Amino acid sequence: MQPLSRSHMNQIPIPFFGLALVLLVSLVSPTSSCTEQDKSSLLQLLAGFSRDGGLTASWRSNTDCCMWEGITCSSPSGMVTDIFLASRGLEGPISPFLGNLTGLLRLDMSRNSLSGGLPLELVQSTSIIVIDVSFNRLTGGLSELPSTAPVQPLQVLNISSNLFTGRFPSTIWRVMKSLVVLNASTNSFTGQIPTTPCVSSPSFSVLELSFNQFSGSVPRGLSNCTVLKLLSAGYNNLGGTLPEELFNITSLEKLSFPSNRLEGALDGINKLTNLVTLDLGGNELSGNIPESIGDLKRLEELHLEHNNMSGELPTTLSNCTNLVTIDLKSNYFSGKLTKVNFSNLPNLTKLDLLYNRLTGKIPDSIYSCSKLTALRLSCNRFYGPLSERIGNLKSLSFLSVYNMSLTNITRTLQILRSSRSLSILLIGLNFMHESMPEDDNINGFEKLHVISMESCSLSGTIPDWLLKLTNLEILSLNNNRLSGPIPDWISSLNFLFYLDISNNNITGKIPTTLTEMPMVKSEKTQAHLDPSVFPLPIYRGGLEYRKPNVSTGLLDLSNNKLTGEIPLEIGQLKSLYSLNLSFNDLTGQIPISICNLTNLYVLDLSDNNLTGAIPLALNSLHFLSRFNISNNDLEGPIPSGGQFDTFETSSFDGNNKLCGSMLIHKCGSAKAPPATITPTKLSDYKAAFLIAFSAFFGVGVLYDQIVLSRYYFSWYYIIIRV
Template sequence: MVCFTISQFFVLLLLLFAMTLHKGICGANTKLSCNGKDRSALLLFKHGVKDGSHKLSSWSNGEDCCAWKGVQCDNMTGRVTRLDLNQQYLEGEINLSLLQIEFLTYLDLSLNGFTGLTLPPILNQSLVTPSNNLSNLVYLDLSFNEDLHLDNLQWLSQLSSLKCLNLSEINLENETNWLQTMAMMHPSLLELRLASCHLVDMSPLVKFVNFTSLVTLDLSGNYFDSELPYWLFNISSDISHIDLSFNNLQGQVPKSLLNLRNLKSLRLVNNELIGPIPAWLGEHEHLQTLALSENLFNGSFPSSLGNLSSLIELAVSSNFLSGNVTSTIGQLFNLRALFIGGSLSGVLSVKHFSKLFNLESLVLNSAFSFDIDPQWIPPFQLHEISLRNTNLGPTFPQWIYTQRTLEVLDTSYSGLSSIDADKFWSFVAKIRVINLSFNAIRADLSNVTLNSENVILACNNFTGSLPRISTNVFFLNLANNSLSGPISPFLCHKLSRENTLGYLDVSYNFFTGVIPNCWENWRGLTFLYIDNNKLGGEIPPSIGLLDEIIEMDFHKNNLSGKFSLDLSNLKSLVFINLGENNFSGVVPKKMPESMQVMILRSNKFSGKPG
């Protein structure tokens, strides 16, 4: 125990007070304003920017630039270290005078509308006389400036500290030496993202590229149209993420991919890869994402994929695969997303799902049948179920009712003909997106209230009148059913608050009566299809209140009378079909500038369109 006398205690208090006072006085003088050179470089950048949304209104000479929007300074030195202007609706030129900010390490100008890039004189000169000390920049993101074209990337060679580079969605089609530029000038890069850059040359015959430190490589969405390149398999031993999706890549997946022992994510979606899915992929023990969908693979589903216990996402599909899916996938206890599609078939049982405790998304879009006990309770709670094109029916399965966290349910083209109406409609009312289309479900919708944001019930045998909808419903497709009666109770029903319906398709049913004059309740509609019914009467004037409408289709009904609607007020209208009715009078002459297609055939109109 440490003891103090009273006098010692007071001395200690005085010392503490003095230290606090000194700290306060010194602290008052440590707040530094930003460096003048940094401010000048920032203002030079601003001079080339078109800022229609006034996002840079704080950037003025009278303000400390460390307080400007997007600018971050070092607390001790006052020097600018970060500039983040992501998604600020900026346009114009990117003046790379920013690279002369000596201590700038982070620059993000992504998701804007820049169309040009200007190099400062010192950077242009350095391309002739290289310097390794022009910038301390570590992170550079210019991605998603979609109208920005860069013909030369050599200026990047001066950013010798750069570790993360993202130029995705920038047009680089004229930069034919991009690979050599990236590799020779940036051996220290950890992350390189050049997705959807219009690149065409992947240099497939090059054996080695100097990406000695690379961890992430994203070259998806380009136009390589070649085989997988040799250099890819001699890349950094630390590489863990590779995305080559949407590239028209051809040939087989070579076994040299096993050289990349630390690979965690491999995405080869939407290419033209052939041959069997390699069984040796099961040796990639660190793999967390394996996405091989939409290729031309043939043969069977390899059972070795069930060895990938680290997998979080597995996506496999091809129209040339055959046979069943191995039950070993039921052992992938870390799996969160499973997507299997194409031409696989066979019977799925509880074994295929036995240990998928963490599964959140289940997408099985192939001709599978199910041998599952109706009382089965799955080990997972899903956010998404898509069983499109399966042989799920005839009865909607009981196990789906156990899923309390569902946001998306797609059982289209799945052979369903029977639902437990009392149970089913209350269950799906909590689901954001439901798609039951192209089945043979027979149920009366007259007393149903739909609540989902997107509802697709087309091409079934639903009967009765139109259902009620809540104000949550945005997309409603009830086409090709056996619904009947008038549509006025649906359209003229007063909702408790403004509805959000933007898409309505009730075509190819048996509706009768007239089109009611209460469209003021549906001003948000952009697509309206009520064709191929038995509706009569005239087009009501309140249709003219649909000022956001893009397409309208009334064809093949029994509509009649003069078409007196002033279409010129519908400023967004592109398409209207009035064909195969009994309209008379003069052909409509007033058109909005947006109009592209008007179909009037098989009516009694006179005259010609204006």
């Protein structure tokens, strides 16, 4: 599993924060002046900032500090009780003099660029109940508190998304007997998870330790946390089995340990009858899903993807009537899916069964899930056609039925056109050796942004009905047997920025109209998909991208029968990330206009009949990382400097007239070496090369490129804003 972005980390559901909400109710405005000690402490904080976010204009020594921005005082004492300086662009350290604010209750300096450590004076304050310094650049370790330290009133401690290191101090638990919420996620803490947080803190309910470097096993001592509602330690290095004692924490509403090395079975999970979220994806769990899963009546999120689990799906899964998401991809589940009655799951919105061994027909009960927005059944052993009842799924925006032995592509498209909300449609590796539909009556895909029909060996031409897909952004028709020219109307697809028609039998010249694609001509391609319609990550070559942040254009015409010269206008496609014209019959020179493609990462012109010199200005393409011009008839010196000093000599093979410092044939030598005999245009090699450079929808990327994302709630906004 790929790691998440920082904006998706440190997030937990709303219901866990009723107490935190009460703690954060602000006090009324003061009616008296602040104390001199408090003013002095605040001014020392200000003096330490290298950037103060404009606070100097408000924090003046000759004014009442209770009237300063971000400051709240109590009445009538005038003591500072609240400091709210979140998202102010502050830089510099947190002053230890804040520990002198003896009436301070709540401190929020989150989402700044603060550096240095967390002052011990704050952690052992005898007044503070809430500290939030999340999303900063704080470093170092957390200090152990003296054994003689008095009991602390701290209830909420959020130090997430910083640069803290070292072991988490064990003494924190002994003196913070009122602690309710601890969020230490997204740091670099090491060692084992503390074992006794609840012995001293009987009200402890939220422990968030995800995205650290904790190791060892899940401690048995957590069973002492009898009111714990959230336990999250995903993306660490935890191993071993889940201890039986963990299943005795019947108060748990969220249990989340994704992307660790946990093993064993899920026996005992039925005891956690209050679970709303179970996330154990990306581990090494084995065994089956126990029949007792049906006891989890409140379960909404079930994530067991990327494990080694097997067996049939239990019929009792239908008893979890509140399920919203089921993600079981990349396991070894087998048997018939019809055992699960999806009619009992009216709230189901996402079902991901990719890469399992499920058999039989697609159960009709799935089409009763009227709220379903994303359905992926790819890479199983289902058989039979899609049912016309799929039209009942009025909210379905994402459908992947890749590699399912479907037949009759024309009928399939006619059925799917009734799914008016479809935004992504992946139907590749089906309909083998059928003809591409040319029926102009194929319509109804008004909202389609992505369509992939690759690897079907479809014959025919690129169909004109694609022109009706006016919102299309990604079109993948690679690995078929399509013939004929590239249609001029391609440039009429105003949002298209990704076109892959590689490994076909396309003929004719590269039309200049292809270089008029509006989205690729733009300096910065910006996908226009509404995140609420398409909140799904895309896997490209093993890397995860998320809409609408994908902004890289791709044009892959490789392994066809294209002739003529590369048009000079190719240099207009300013946002191209990848240009692949290899394995064609192109002639003429490499146009110097390619040097205008400053965002280019991949350029492959190999196995053509190109002549002339390599434009020296190509060394100005600073992002170019994959370059291949092998097996042409190019001549002259290879450019030096820049990215050209990093390319392998194989990038230039099969060009007997080239010279350069990395070749045997040095520039200026009298005699060129004998020509290297290299086999060209062997079909097996063509296919292998194509696959290596394919992106979203290559045959080798059998993930179907798009997987289901999860719903999270921002930790910060819940704690601070509610």
